[in-house]
Amino acid sequence: MSDSKSDAKQEMAEIIKIGIKTEIEGQKFYSTLAQRIKNPETRKKIEALASDEVSHERRLRDLYKEHIGGDPGELPKEGLTIFEDAFGNEKLDEADKFRLLELAIEAERLTARHYKKGEDKADNPQTRKVFSELVAEEDGHFNMLMAEREGLRGNIHWFTYDDQAMLED
Secondary structure, three states, X not given: OOHHHHHHHHHHHHHHHHHHHHHHHHHHHHHHHHHHXXXXXXXXXXXXXXXXXXXXXXXXXXXXXXXXHOXXXXXXXXXXXXXXXXXXXXXXXXXXXXXXXXXHHHHHHHHHHHHHHHHHHOOOHHXXXXXXXXXXXXXXXXXXXXXXXXXXXXOOOOOOEOOEOOOOO
């Protein structure tokens, strides 16, 4: 294997590992957020995001195994965004809802951009397809969260239930 091919494979391995770590952090973030939400419909939406993160992690691990080889082993210390310590022990107030929503929006934006980098660098059509699908899913999360933010601000309501925005208690 030439050095450039080896370098490309190493770069792809790092893209996937950072993606896996980011998805794990996202799972924890959305699971914790869901536990803090009182509205059952809202909780279901947040739990669905956590479930999507689990699915993304599994797909990335499969991608690593198939195209890099073996198990990814040790993951980076952190993913693309730092979700740790996003929550205090207090009930979520209005400012916290917006802060956590902004954090989630930024995480989805950065993750989509990261997977786009993987899509652009992939030399295998199957790898490119997986990254393309992940980009589309992260973009969908981003758009849904952006709409929710606007709903909380009272600007739009199509993602709300019973006149309550997604993150309302």
